[in-house]
Amino acid sequence: MTCREVRRFIYPFLDNELTASETLEIQEHLERCPLCRAKCEVERKIRALSRKGREEEAPPHLWPAILGRLQAAPERLSLRRRWALLTPTWRLAAALVAALLLVLAGLPLLNLSPPDQATALAQAIIGDHDRFAIQPVSLQRISPGTGAAATWFAGKLPYADRIRLPDPAELASTLLGVRLCLIEGTEGANLVFEQRGHRISYYVLGGLLVDLTRLPFRRIGGKEYYLFEKEQYRVVLWWEDDLLCALVSDMAGEELVQLAPLFHHAMRV
Secondary structure: HHHHHHHHHHHHHOOOOOOOOHHHHHHHHHHHHHHHHHHHHHHHHHHHHHHHHHOOOOOOOHHHHHHHHHHHOOOOOOOHHHHHHOOHHHHHHHHHHHHHHHHOOOOOOOOOHHHHHHHHHHHHHHHHHHHHOOOOOOOOOOOOOOOHHHHHOOOOOHHHHHHOOOOOHHHOOOEEEEEEEOOOOOEEEEEEEEEEEEEEEEEEEEEEOOOOOOOEEEEEEOOEEEEEEEOOOOEEEEEOEHHHHHHHHEOOHHHHHHHHHHHHHHHHO
16 A cells, blocks of 8 residues: 555544455555654544543533633723633633643644645745746756656756656656755655746655545546645645655646646656
8 A cells, every 4th residue: 555545544444434354454654654654643632632632621600600700891892801800710711621622622723724735835836936937947957858867866856766757758857967966854856847838837746645535636547636826826745655756837827737647657667
């Protein structure tokens, strides 16, 4: 089972909703993959904390007493002043109730939601692309051959041998060069192309745990390509097992989406 499949089934796995064979496959993968194991442990701890919150109920007299105390204060007083009128004991009780409600609501203040993670990542990719689109780019020139990228990144990235380029004839783009990049604190590969005056950046990043599934997506050839747009830029993101790949450009979104499968098939060679 791949990292992508494990991330998709992690919640049914934690809820014991999978078959015995599926559960065994995920357990074997978690033993081999520290990234997926860390993700699983985080979700497991959140569930445990949520269950603890559901088991602890506030005393039935607590809310009426708090509301009565607040209503007894003059209406002209601000909420801050009304809070000040409460004794330390009642303030502590109100704070505990508020904390309990946050737990029951799913800890929204303690857990960054998947859409926010995906949005932050896409914006970081756009920012990196934009800096090199408007300034002189320091790129390493390489041969456009399909194995040249892997050769240049060899020794620089642990997954260098998996970075492959489509056939130049299929791509209909000019390879300007390659470089190492830093996205969200993660070092990765960046390959820069030009097509009819549009600059296209191709990113390959390893070691990231980001849930893309709530972004809009297009399914092409059984593969899901997730879409993000900000101002003049479009980003297409997809998974190659444990590697996150992305294309970003100011070209039309549909054109960019059609390029993504070419890179996907090249990495599958």
